[in-house]
Amino acid sequence: MAEDIVVERLTDGQGIALVTLNRPARMNALLRETVARFNGLMDELAADAACRAVIVTGAGRGFCSGQDLAATNQRNQTGSSGVIEKLHWQQQFAGMGGRIRSMPKLVIAAVNGPAVGAGMAIALSADVRIATPAAKFLVAAVRIGLTGGESGISYLLPRMIGAARAFDILLTGRAIEAEEAERIGLVRSLSDPRSLIDDAIAYARSVLANSPYSVAHTKALMWANLDANSYEAAIQAENRAQILGTMTEDYSEATAAFMEKRPPHFSGR
Secondary structure (H helix, E strand, C coil), X not given: CCCCXXXXXXXXXXXXXXXXXXXXXHCCCECHHXXXXXXXXXXXXXXXXXXXXXXXXXXXXXXXXXXXXHHHHHHHHHCCCCHHHXXXXXXXXXXXXXXXXXXXXXXXXXECCEEECHHHHHHHHCCEEEECCCCEEECCHHHHCCCCCCCCHHHHHHHHHCHHXXXXXXXXXXXXXXXXXXXCCCCCEECCHHHHHHHHHHHHHHHHCCCHHHHHHHHHHHHHHCCCCCHHHHHHHHHHHHHHHHCCHHHHHHHHHHHHXXXXXXXXX
16 A cells, blocks of 8 residues: 655755655545644654754645545444544644644745645645646635535634635635636635646745754744734844844854855854
């Protein structure tokens, strides 16, 4: 049986990991076991000092079609899951995005096709999204007796595209097609399907030209200050991060490189 998640470590010395959801026959739908493996992998990459960026994509025509409804229906028919077990797995599904947001690495979603439900949440939790024209973003749980609030989508979507648009999308359960996603800023850019991964890698390299401290703490500040309770609180967080940055060896290297008109060589210290 093929692995349902494939990890490739690029050998260019930049610390980029390519994570591919690998159930193409099911549009990379998520089994419970897949979710557990994904969470474990995110924890592993977050703790790996050699990893600086993670690109998440899907095998075949889809990015991720969310929860595997065939497996869910089978459990529902047999009555094999009680409320405590269901809540546990709901938390595990939601935990995928939380891990992506909190890890001190750049995370790029290379969205090669439909991103549905929990798959959409994975994409929204990434720091940057690059997509192909075949991509679409959909959370249609409102159409099957549930809510549009799934795995953090009701939190993330309005912060990315505004509350008015998010209300429309979550209440109707309609899809955001690739062209609209680019127009409203949900994705950074659209790529030819043949160059999607190369484009994501090139973008990662452009970010990783900055120091590890700079990337990790800019990411942390961005996510934290989306929830800052005041302008003053955001400024205080920025001030701490800036002063700590001035104490790193990489800051000294960057200023020296600027004065000497040469590229900096960062050590991560």
